[in-house]
Amino acid sequence: xxxxxxxxxxxxxxxxxxxxxxxxxxxxxxxxxxxxxxxxxxxxxxxxxxxxxxxxxxxxxxxxxxxxxxxxxxxxxxxxxxxxxxxxxxxxxxxxxxxxxxxxxxxxxxxxxxxxxxxxxxxxxxxxxxxxxxxxxxxxxxxxxxxxxxxxxxxxxxxxxxxxxxxxxxxxxxxxxxxxxxxxxxxxxxxxxxxxxxxxxxxxxxxxxxxxxxxxxxxxxxxxxxxxxxxxxxxxxxxxxxxxxxxxxxxxxxxxxxxxxxxxxxxxxxxxxxxxxxxxxxxxxxxxxxxxxxxxxxxxxxxxxxxxxxxxxxxxxxxxxxxxxxxxxxxxxxxxxxxxxxxxxxxxxxxxxxxxxxxxxxxxxxxxxxxxxxxxxxxxxxxxxxxxxxxxxxxxxxxxxxxxxxxxxxxxxxxxxxxxxxxxxxxxxxxxxxxxxxxxxxxxxxxxxxxxxxxxxxxxxxxxxxxxx
Amino acid sequence: xxxxxxxxxxxxxxxxxxxxxxxxxxxxxxxxxxxxxxxxxxxxxxxxxxxxxxxxxxxxxxxxxxxxxxxxxxxxxxxxxxxxxxxxxxxxxxxxxxxxxxxxxxxxxxxxxxxxxxxxxxxxxxxxxxxxxxxxxxxxxxxxxxxxxxxxxxxxxxxxxxxxxxxxxxxxxxxxxxxxxxxxxxxxxxxxxxxxxxxxxxxxxxxxxxxxxxxxxxxxxxxxxxxxxxxxxxxxxxxxxxxxxxxxxxxxxxxxxxxxxxxxxxxxxxxxxxxxxxxxxxxxxxxxxxxxxxxxxxxxxxxxxx
Numbered sequence: 001x002x003x004x005x006x007x008x009x010x011x012x013x014x015x016x017x018x019x020x021x022x023x024x025x026x027x028x029x030x031x032x033x034x035x036x037x038x039x040x041x042x043x044x045x046x047x048x049x050x051x052x053x054x055x056x057x058x059x060x061x062x063x064x065x066x067x068x069x070x071x072x073x074x075x076x077x078x079x080x081x082x083x084x085x086x087x088x089x090x091x092x093x094x095x096x097x098x099x100x101x102x103x104x105x106x107x108x109x110x111x112x113x114x115x116x117x118x119x120x121x122x123x124x125x126x127x128x129x130x131x132x133x134x135x136x137x138x139x140x141x142x143x144x145x146x147x148x149x150x151x152x153x154x155x156x157x158x159x160x161x162x163x164x165x166x167x168x169x170x171x172x173x174x175x176x177x178x179x180x181x182x183x184x185x186x187x188x189x190x191x192x193x194x195x196x197x198x199x200x201x202x203x204x205x206x207x208x209x210x211x212x213x214x215x216x217x218x219x220x221x222x223x224x225x226x227x228x229x230x231x232x233x234x235x236x237x238x239x240x241x242x243x244x245x246x247x248x249x250x251x252x253x254x255x256x257x258x259x260x261x262x263x264x265x266x267x268x269x270x271x272x273x274x275x276x277x278x279x280x281x282x283x284x285x286x287x288x289x290x291x292x293x294x295x296x297x298x299x300x301x302x303x304x305x306x307x308x309x310x311x312x313x314x315x316x317x318x319x320x321x322x323x324x325x326x327x328x329x330x331x332x333x334x335x336x337x338x339x340x341x342x343x344x345x346x347x348x349x350x351x352x353x354x355x356x357x358x359x360x361x362x363x364x365x366x367x368x369x370x371x372x373x374x375x376x377x378x379x380x381x382x383x384x385x386x387x388x389x390x391x392x393x394x395x396x397x398x399x400x401x402x403x404x405x406x407x408x409x410x411x412x413x414x415x416x417x418x419x420x421x422x423x424x425x426x427x428x429x430x431x432x433x434x435x436x437x438x439x440x441x442x443x444x445x446x447x448x449x450x451x452x453x454x455x456x457x458x459x460x461x462x463x464x465x466x467x468x469x
Numbered sequence: 470x471x472x473x474x475x476x477x478x479x480x481x482x483x484x485x486x487x488x489x490x491x492x493x494x495x496x497x498x499x500x501x502x503x504x505x506x507x508x509x510x511x512x513x514x515x516x517x518x519x520x521x522x523x524x525x526x527x528x529x530x531x532x533x534x535x536x537x538x539x540x541x542x543x544x545x546x547x548x549x550x551x552x553x554x555x556x557x558x559x560x561x562x563x564x565x566x567x568x569x570x571x572x573x574x575x576x577x578x579x580x581x582x583x584x585x586x587x588x589x590x591x592x593x594x595x596x597x598x599x600x601x602x603x604x605x606x607x608x609x610x611x612x613x614x615x616x617x618x619x620x621x622x623x624x625x626x627x628x629x630x631x632x633x634x635x636x637x638x639x640x641x642x643x644x645x646x647x648x649x650x651x652x653x654x655x656x657x658x659x660x661x662x663x664x665x666x667x668x669x670x671x672x673x674x675x676x677x678x679x680x681x682x683x684x685x686x687x688x689x690x691x692x693x694x695x696x697x698x699x700x701x702x703x704x705x706x707x708x709x710x711x712x713x714x715x716x717x718x719x720x721x722x723x724x725x726x727x728x729x730x731x732x733x734x735x736x737x738x739x740x741x742x743x744x745x746x747x748x749x750x751x752x753x754x755x756x757x758x759x760x761x762x763x764x765x766x767x768x769x770x771x772x773x774x775x
Contacts, residue, residue, distance in 0.1 A: 006620035186474035193481070405637040439477040446477075447484030451492055454629040455636060 001041040003250045004203055004459075011038070012254060015160075019258055024181045028155050031178075031258075035160035039123070046122040049087065054150075054157045056083045057132040061139040061146035061153075073140055080136040088129050091121050096325030124164030126322055130289055132157050135171045137293055144171055152178055159260075161251040165244070167265040167285035174260070182259025192257035194434055194442070197449050198420075199249030204457035206413035207243035210235035212406050212458070214379065221385045226396035229389045231407075236379045237372045238414055241269065244283065268421045270371070273363040275339040276349040278371060286322070290315050312344075313337035328377045328386060335374040409456050416452075493628020496639060500602050500632060503642035510653055511599065514550035514563055516606045519571045521545035524653070525560040525686075526579030528553035532750045533702040534577065535760040536652035542764025543771070545574060549653030552599070556592045557584040557682045562600060562613035564686060568693055569609055575696045575767065578686065580729060585683060585717055587676040594618075601631035656753035657746035661705060673713055680720065687725060698767055699729040702759060703738035705745040730766065732759070 001008050015034045022030050040047045060080035067073040095116045102112040135156070139146045147153040156175045162168075217224045217232035224232075248265035255262045265285050272278035279287045291300075298311045313334070320333020343349050353360035373390065380386035423432055431437055433445040501512065522545050524534040530551030539547045550563050560578060567573055583592040594617050603610035604625060615621050624630050632639070649655075690697040699721065701714050718729040737758070738744055744755030751759055 186471045190474035190477045439473050443477050443480035444484055446481050447488050450485050451488045454627050
C-alpha cells in the first residue's frame with residue numbers, strides 16, 4: 001500500500017482509531033496484523049520472506065545470548081548475517097553478478113550459461129533486512145537483551161509506517177516503545193498531521209511533478225541537449241530528496257500520531273557546506289547504520305590515514321551498492337567516497353562559516369553541484385547514459401525542451417520548500433506558518449498546503465523511489 | 470496545549486472544507502468560461518451537443534472528419550466530438566451524455582487499435598479523467614468517472630480534485646485562448662514528406678472489456694434508433710499481413726450483421742503523401758476528400774435503407 005494512495009488515507013485513520021480503542025495488551029497484536037496487511041498489499045507471498053527474516057534474526061538473537069562461548073555466539077551471528085544477506089543477494093544482486101561475470105568472460109571468449117533468476121524484488125527488502133540484522137549485531141555485542149516475544153519482535157521488523165523505506169530503526173529506540181502505554185494525545189495528533197501534510201507536499205507536489213521532467217530527459221538521452229539535462233539533473237536532486245524525505249516525514253508523522261517516535265532521517269541536506277555534513281543530514285538512519293555496523297568496526301578514523309581512506313571508500317561504495325545492483329550505484333558511492341576523502345585531505349570539513357554568508361553560500365552551491373553530479377549516476381539508466389548526460393551538460397547548450405506548466409508547477413513547489421528549509425535552518429525559533437504556535441495561523445497554513453496538494457499534486461505519480469531498494 | 474492542538478485540528482478541518490469549496494468554485498468558473506480549442510470543444514462534446522450527426526473517435530477522428538462537408542452531404546447538423554488519445558470508454562461516455570440531452574440521428578465511430586487493444590494502464594479507463602469537471606453536469610459523465618476506480622467516489626468529495634493540475638491552463642486560456650476548430654474538426658495543414666517503408670502488421674492482444682464497450686456503444690445506438698456507422702479511416706503506413714480490424718469486423722458482423730467500413734488501405738489515399746500530414750493523420754486536403762467519401766457512403770446507406 002502506498003502512502004500516496006487513497007487506500008492509505010482510509011487505512012491509516014482506521015488503524016489509529018482501532019489502535020486507541022483496543023486495550024493496551026492487545027495493541028501490538030493489532031499493529032502487527034495491520035503492518036502485515038499493509039505489506040501484503042504489494043504481493044502477499046513476500047510476507048513469508050519478511051517473516052522468515054524476522055524468525056531467523058529473532059532465533060539467532062536468542063541463541064547468541066544462550067551461547068556460552070564467544071565462538072558459538074559468533075557462529076550464530078554469522079549464521080544470521082549469512083542467511084539474511086543471502087536472501088538479499090539472491091533477490092537483489094544475483095542477476096547483476098551473473099551478468100557482470102558473463103560480460104567479463106564473454107570478452108575472454110568463454111561461455112557462461114547460468115541463467116538469470118526471474119524474481120521480483122520484494123518491496124523494502126534492504127530496509128527491513130538491515131533493521132533486523134542490526135538487531136542481531138546489537139545482541140551479539142551485548143548492547144541489548146534479545147526479545148523473547150517473537151510477535152513483538154516481528155512488529156519491530158514490520159512496523160508499517162517505516163517498513164518499506166525506513167527510517168531504518170534501532171532496536172533500542174523502537175522496540176521498547178511497543179510496550180509503553182500510549183494515550184491519544186492531541187498535541188501528537190497536531191504535530192503528526194503537520195509532518196504528514198508536509199511529507200505529502202514534498203512527494204506529490206514536488207517529487208512527482210519534477211519527475212515528469214526528469215523522466216522525459218533521462219529516458220531519452222539521445223534527443224535532449226545539455227541545458228535540458230542540466231535542469232533535469234538539478235530537478236532530480238530535489239526529486240529524490242522530496243520523494244525520500246517526503247516518505248520519511250509521512251512515516252514519522254504517522255507513527256507519532258500513534259504515540260511512537262521514529263528517528264529523524266533528513267535534516268535539510270542541501271544546505272550542507274561539505275560532503276561529510278551532507279551525510280550527517282541525508283538518510284541519517286542508513287548513514288549511521290553504516291557508521292555503527294561497518295565504518296567503526298573497520299577502525300573508523302582511529303587508524304592510519306591510508307586505512308581511513310580505505311574505510312571511507314568501502315563504506316560509501318557499499319552504501320551505493322545497498323541501493324541496487326548496478327554500476328551506476330557503485331560509481332555514485334565511489335564518487336561520495338572520493339568527495340569525502342578529498343574534502344578531508346583539504347580540511348574543508350573543518351571550515352567554520354560564522355558571519356561569512358557569501359563564502360558559506362558558495363560552499364553550499366559547490367556541495368550541491370558535487371552531489372548533483374553524483375546523482376546523475378544514481379538516476380541514469382546505465383553508466384554510458386550517465387557519462388553522455390554529463391558530457392552534454394558541459395558541451396551541448398541550447399534551448400531546453402521542457403513542458404512549461406510542469407516547470408512552473410515544479411518551481412512553485414521548490415520555492416515553498418526553500419522558504420521552509422531556509423527559515424528552519426537559519427531562523428529556527430521563528431515558528432512561522434506551519435510551526436506557528438497560533439493554531440489559527442498553523443491551521444490555515446496546513447489547510448493551504450492541502451489545497452496546493454489537491455490543486456497541483458500529481459496523483460498518479462506512482463510509488464516512492466526508495467521502495468525499489 | 471491540548472486545547473490548542475484540538476483547536477488546530479478543528480480549524481484545519483473547517484479551513485480545508487472551506488478552501489476546497491471556494492477554490493473548487495473558482496476553478497469551475499474559470500474552466501467553464503475558457504475559450505481554448507481543446508477545452509471549449511471538450512465542454513461542448515461532453516455536455517453541449519445537440520447536433521444530428523456526431524463523430525466519435527481519437528485524434529484520427531477530429532483530424533479526418535470535416536462536419537461542414539458531412540452537413541452538406543446529409544443536410545443534417547454535425548459535430549466532431551473526437552478527442553486525442555481517447556478510446557472506446559470515452560466515446561461511449563460521450564454518446565451516453567448526448568443521449569441524455571438530445572439523441573443524435575447518426576453516430577459515426579472512427580475506430581483505432583486502442584479501442585479494442587489491451588494496453589494496460591495507457592489507454593484505459595484512467596483516461597476518463599478528462600471528464601472529471603463534468604461529474605456534476607451529467608449522470609453519464611459521473612458514471613464514466615466513477616468507473617475509473619473504487620476510490621474515485623471518495624476523491625470527488627473534493628471540489629478541487631476535478632481540476633487538478635489545470636490551473637495554469639485555466640488562467641492562460643481565460644486570458645488569451647481562442648477556438649479555431651470547425652465544429653470540432655481540427656484540420657492539419659502539413660504535408661507528409663518523409664519516406665515510409667512497409668511494416669509488418671502489429672499483432673495486438675484483444676481487450677474483451679473494450680470489445681464489450683464497443684458492443685454497448687452499438688447496442689445503445691440501436692436501442693435509441695441512432696443510425697451507426699463504424700469506420701476505419703486511411704493510414705499512410707503501409708502494412709504487410711492481414712489487418713487487425715478484420716477480427717473486430719468479423720465479430721461485429723457475427724453479432725449485428727454489418728461490417729466496419731475499413732478505409733485503412735483505400736486506393737484513393739494509399740501512397741498519396743500529399744493527402745497526409747503524418748503516417749497516421751490525413752491533412753486538410755485528405756480530410757476533405759475523405760469526408761466527402763464518408764458523406765456519400767452515409768447518404769447512399771440512408772437512401773437505400775441499409
